[in-house]
Amino acid sequence: xxxxxxxxxxxxxxxxxxxxxxxxxxxxxxxxxxxxxxxxxxxxxxxxxxxxxxxxxxxxxxxxxxxxxxxxxxxxxxxxxxxxxxxxxxxxxxxxxxxxxxxxxxxxxxxxxxxxxxxxxxxxxxxxxxxxxxxxxxxxxxxxxxxxx
Amino acid sequence: xxxxxxxxxxxxxxxxxxxxxxxxxxxxxxxxxxxxxxxxxxxxxxxxxxxxxxxxxxxxxxxxxxxxxxxxxxxxxxxxxxxxxxxxxxxxxxxxxxxxxxxxxxxxxxxxxxxxxxxxxxxxxxxxxxxxxxxxxxxxxxxxxxxxxxxxxxxxxxxxxxxxxxxxxxxxxxxxxxxxxxxxxxxxxxxxxxxxxxxxxxxxxxxxxxxxxxxxxxxxxxxxxxxxxxxxxxxxxxxxxxxxxxxxxxxxxxxxxxxxxxxxxxxxxxxxxxxxxxxxxxxxxxxxxxxxxxxxxxxxxxxxxxxxxxxxxxxxxxxxxxxxxxxxxxxxxxxxxxxxxxxxxxxxxxxxxxxxxxxxxxxxxxxxxxxxxxxxxxxxxxxxxxxxxxxxxxxxxxxxxxxxxxxxxxxxxxxxxxxxxxxxxxxxxxxxxxxxxxxxxxxxxxxxxxxxxxxxxxxxxxxxxxxxxxxxxxxxxxxxxxxxxxxxxxxxxxxxxxxxx
Numbered sequence: 001x002x003x004x005x006x007x008x009x010x011x012x013x014x015x016x017x018x019x020x021x022x023x024x025x026x027x028x029x030x031x032x033x034x035x036x037x038x039x040x041x042x043x044x045x046x047x048x049x050x051x052x053x054x055x056x057x058x059x060x061x062x063x064x065x066x067x068x069x070x071x072x073x074x075x076x077x078x079x080x081x082x083x084x085x086x087x088x089x090x091x092x093x094x095x096x097x098x099x100x101x102x103x104x105x106x107x108x109x110x111x112x113x114x115x116x117x118x119x120x121x122x123x124x125x126x127x128x129x130x131x132x133x134x135x136x137x138x139x140x141x142x143x144x145x146x147x148x149x
Numbered sequence: 150x151x152x153x154x155x156x157x158x159x160x161x162x163x164x165x166x167x168x169x170x171x172x173x174x175x176x177x178x179x180x181x182x183x184x185x186x187x188x189x190x191x192x193x194x195x196x197x198x199x200x201x202x203x204x205x206x207x208x209x210x211x212x213x214x215x216x217x218x219x220x221x222x223x224x225x226x227x228x229x230x231x232x233x234x235x236x237x238x239x240x241x242x243x244x245x246x247x248x249x250x251x252x253x254x255x256x257x258x259x260x261x262x263x264x265x266x267x268x269x270x271x272x273x274x275x276x277x278x279x280x281x282x283x284x285x286x287x288x289x290x291x292x293x294x295x296x297x298x299x300x301x302x303x304x305x306x307x308x309x310x311x312x313x314x315x316x317x318x319x320x321x322x323x324x325x326x327x328x329x330x331x332x333x334x335x336x337x338x339x340x341x342x343x344x345x346x347x348x349x350x351x352x353x354x355x356x357x358x359x360x361x362x363x364x365x366x367x368x369x370x371x372x373x374x375x376x377x378x379x380x381x382x383x384x385x386x387x388x389x390x391x392x393x394x395x396x397x398x399x400x401x402x403x404x405x406x407x408x409x410x411x412x413x414x415x416x417x418x419x420x421x422x423x424x425x426x427x428x429x430x431x432x433x434x435x436x437x438x439x440x441x442x443x444x445x446x447x448x449x450x451x452x453x454x455x456x457x458x459x460x461x462x463x464x465x466x467x468x469x470x471x472x473x474x475x476x477x478x479x480x481x482x483x484x485x486x487x488x489x490x491x492x493x494x495x496x497x498x499x500x501x502x503x504x505x506x507x508x509x510x511x512x513x514x515x516x517x518x519x520x521x522x523x524x525x526x527x528x529x530x531x532x533x534x535x536x537x538x539x540x541x542x543x544x545x546x547x548x549x550x551x552x553x554x555x556x557x558x559x560x561x562x563x564x565x566x567x568x569x570x571x572x573x574x575x576x577x578x579x580x581x582x583x584x585x586x587x588x589x590x591x592x593x594x595x596x597x598x599x600x601x602x603x604x605x606x607x608x609x610x611x612x613x614x615x616x617x618x619x620x621x622x623x624x625x626x627x628x629x630x631x632x633x634x635x636x637x638x639x640x641x642x643x644x645x646x647x648x649x650x
């Protein structure tokens with residue numbers, strides 16, 4: 001729990017530092033003020049860096065305080081649910097175009113539903129997967145004229 | 150007057166009436182699902198607007214918005230779980246009413262209060278929108294920059310107790326908005342030589358990621374613990390006595406909510422809490438508040454719907470979204486090629502007045518939907534979260550694909566979903582991030598244009614009465630939480646002294 005409490009401000013500090021360092025690598029402009037594109041990102045990076053350091057100190061002061069939400073994150077299958085959803089999302093990204101909308105969506109939604117809703121409810125999972133994949137395809141492709149692979 | 154009638158003609162086209170009803174219905178459904186508010190409703194349903202003409206699209210989005218405001222209170226009343234912040238006040242007395250077996254009466258009075266609040270606010274919109282648009286025509290780049298700064302600082306300052314986090318979220322959003330080709334000079338910024346990033350990060354992907362995927366991830370925290378309560382709805386109309394107690398609170402709360410909605414940063418949550426506390430103070434029976442007092446439900450419901458209409462004024466007249474939901478709508482409008490601002494009233498009065506008039510029809514449709522279809526809506530609430538959340542994730546992916554026809558954006562969607570999850574866990578306000586991403590580009594360009602026109606002198610930001618007023622308001626908005634905290638501490642100390650005396 002403490003790692004997450006400290007991790008968030010550290011992550012913000014890293015983001016701000018990366019933006020600050022990268023800001024100095026922005027090429028000078030040929031039009032108008034050569035430094036014009038730099039001012040805003042540099043100012044914002046410094047602003048965010050200072051605030052993130054304050055945030056870090058605030059978190060250090062309250063490190064012992066309990067945060068129920070962080071605790072719940074590590075309880076039960078919450079982390080697994082999030083990780084599996086992300087993994088399935090990545091697979092979906094790779095199969096979406098080669099397999100086409102209907103097949104890839106049935107695979108993605110089906111796997112996600114079976115994992116989240118459980119194998120015991122296989123009938124509901126299959127009906128929902130097939131019907132919603134088809135309804136979504138019909139709605140977007142046929143009614144709204146959105147081109148889908 | 151011509152534009153008003155032209156707007157009516159447009160909205161009375163059967164297809165537009167259809168979109169108003171569909172938008173209101175879908176918004177109600179998404180808004181009533183626990184954990185999903187109007188911003189998520191609009192974000193998830195944005196893809197429906199693709200391929201539509203902009204007028205129908207804006208009518209549909211507005212209907213989704215106030216539909217979700219209606220829907221938010223359904224789950225507050227039945228499950229004690231508000232759809233979003235503005236529906237929290239509905240749990241105070243709505244849920245106790247449901248526990249007493251008055252769920253149907255509570256839902257009827259909340260629907261009617263929302264209807265009256267929404268309709269009264271539309272009248273306010275009619276009278277205020279055009280003068281405000283004319284006033285906004287006086288704004289130059291420096292005034293626009295300061296107005297955006299005020300909006301952002303007001304949004305951050307409302308996150309009392311977590312202002313540092315609010316400012317970090319804002320700074321992160323502004324930094325994300327700088328990614329891509331600088332429109333003034335053509336210089337690539339933070340693109341890491343990835344061609345996909347040269348156009349910048351599409352803000353709708355961030356919005357769908359944070360609001361839809363992030364919300365679902367966050368709801369995964371409790372997905373195995375949620376136990377659905379089955380409620381008996383009872384009779385779906387209120388008694389004469391309940392109406393007598395509610396009518397004045399409804400009428401008082403509508404203008405209050407409307408004004409709060411117009412203010413940058415403030416929104417439905419503030420409006421509903423303000424009207425709840427003011428009605429409690431005005432009540433002859435304040436002890437009944439929290440125990441199922443019907444006026445404690447009616448007042449905030451009227452107020453938050455009026456606020457949702459009020460929030461459309463700065464959005465349409467100045468292109469300034471005052472809340473997370475209107476920020477999402479602005480993003481969608483820009484994508485549809487509509488640039489909200491004072492000139493929208495000059496260039497496309499038909500669209501603006503069609504939208505305004507659609508709100509009348511939308512509110513009528515919603516009150517009918519929310520009363521006649523209450524049985525169906527309650528059944529939808531019984532949909533298991535374990536089925537619902539995978540569907541929302543799937544819709545988020547499809548929505549993202551239809552934005553750019555590229556699956557590369559799926560990775561960004563997941564990344565912002567995770568960012569949204571951790572922001573929620575660590576109590577970061579999300580609205581400043583979203584708002585900053587949307588207004589960030591314009592804010593920087595206006596800032597630089599103002600400086601260019603003054604040869605780099607910062608005095609341009611103090612050169613007009615409007616600018617100075619905006620600066621004063623920005624400073625006041627930053628000090629507001631400090632004053633509120635001090636005031637709270639002082640009143641606590643006074644209480645202690647009074648007790649010890």
